[in-house]
Amino acid sequence: MSIQKILLQFEPKPENILRAIKELAKSEKYLSKSECGAIALYFSLPLARVYSTASFFDMVKVKKEAKRIIKVCSGGACLSGKSMEIVRQIEMQLKIELGNDAHPKFRLELMSCRGLCDRGPAVEIGDNIFEKVRPETVDDIIRNYL
Numbered sequence: 001m002s003i004q005k006i007l008l009q010f011e012p013k014p015e016n017i018l019r020a021i022k023e024l025a026k027s028e029k030y031l032s033k034s035e036c037g038a039i040a041l042y043f044s045l046p047l048a049r050v051y052s053t054a055s056f057f058d059m060v061k062v063k064k065e066a067k068r069i070i071k072v073c074s075g076g077a078c079l080s081g082k083s084m085e086i087v088r089q090i091e092m093q094l095k096i097e098l099g100n101d102a103h104p105k106f107r108l109e110l111m112s113c114r115g116l117c118d119r120g121p122a123v124e125i126g127d128n129i130f131e132k133v134r135p136e137t138v139d140d141i142i143r144n145y146l
Helices: 001-007 014-027 032-045 047-056 076-080 082-092 137-145
Strands: 068-073 106-111 123-125 128-130
Touching: 001 014, 001 032, 014 032, 014 137, 032 047, 032 068, 032 076, 032 128, 082 106, 123 137
Parallel strands: 068 106
Antiparallel strands: 068 123, 123 128
């Protein structure tokens, strides 16, 4: 369904903006700036108000999701196995920060224990889990996803 068709379901009053944003979030993976602009125009509101309303709720994405999510285990055994050094190595290689969505291709997160304590530190990229990862092996792993 097009944005216009979705917006036409709502009377263009400011009190309906959140309902409209939530409805759009169901059909779209994220709301682009142009889509936020269409919402602002329809409701006769400043773009900043639409954007701040949409970005306040984590169920609504205002940025395109990263294509690859890299997760590093933060369980006790993996932490003692230097998983935070692995995080720093990934941050340096990809020029990203833990939890930051600014990179267009990758997002770096910590994950809870996957039960691989005897084979950690563990790194998960998509459906692939890498075991016994060391800071010096990170470059080779990441290179396969560039």
